[in-house]
Amino acid sequence: MRYGAVIPFASEPEFVELARVAEQAGWDMVFTWEAVWGKDAWATLAAAAVATERIRLGTLITPASRYRPWDLASRVGSVDRLSGGRVTLGVGLGALHDNWLAFEPDESRAVRAAKLDEGLAVYAGLLGDQPFEFRGEHWAARPVEMLVPPPPVQRPHPPVWCVGALVPGRERQRSLERAARWQGVLPTVTGSTLDDPGARLDPRSLREIVDRIRTLRDGAGLTMDGYDVVVEGDSHGNFGHIRPPVEPWREAGATWWVESWWDLPDSAQGAAETRRRLELGPPR
Secondary structure, X not given: OEEEEEOOOOOHHHHHHHHHHHHHHOOOEEEEOOOOOOOOHHHHXXXXXXXXXXXXXXXXXXXXXXXXXXXHHHHHHHHHHHHOOOEEEEEEOOOOOHHHHOOOOOOOHHHHHHHHHHHHHHHHHHHOOOOOOEEOOOOEEOOOOOOOOOOOOOOOOOOEEEEEEEOOOOOOOHHHHHHHHOOEEEEEEOOOOOOOOOOOOOHHHHHHHHHHHHHXXXXXXXXXXXXXXXXXXXXXXXXXXXXXXXXXXXHOOOOEEEEOOOOOOOOHHHHHHHHHHHHHOOOO
């Protein structure tokens, strides 16, 4: 099991400093997140990349359907080269809210899902071997020969973790199908209503998610070797329902435990508490 932490609220210089703190305290990874209008996640990660040596860097999450995929590939590729191969791209459809809709309309969940799938295909193709060509419903690319950037350090491309939702009682699980095609899953459980008692991630439902992904990968000729299963919890007991001990989650198939402290305030006090928790080190 490896251990990461989301840094929920920090300025760009604060994030860089907290990444250094986390590295010194023995964490394996730190994450930032993306807003429609806000601090640029990839510029922040680039700064952290040159200020650290070992710790991995990632996003939880990038709503990749919003990006032109060549722009996303450029950003992730640059951070990968700056870090010497330490970046992970976490993706999902994103959660619509007022700060999103203030700038962009709701294209519908189906359109965002289709753009996500096509965008990831272009991302992987551009960061893989050239020449690359793609034509989809939403995105298209043809081979280029001028000003092609160098390849990323991580080959064929920096890993992609996808949100994968188990919907109890549903035979086909499309987001799990997507996650199985890439390098990791950010598992969740959803139901038909917000108070659905079955809509809860626990070790039992995580085991079902892992089993479904293993079956999907077997069918595609892929193994689970190196595949990441990421559980977000809170050792400090204030956010969500997932708590240590970590061992039942590891036994269910988790390979990463990520501390998610989204309840901390966006203030100097919240930043100080984030630092204090990082300095304690991961809950091994």
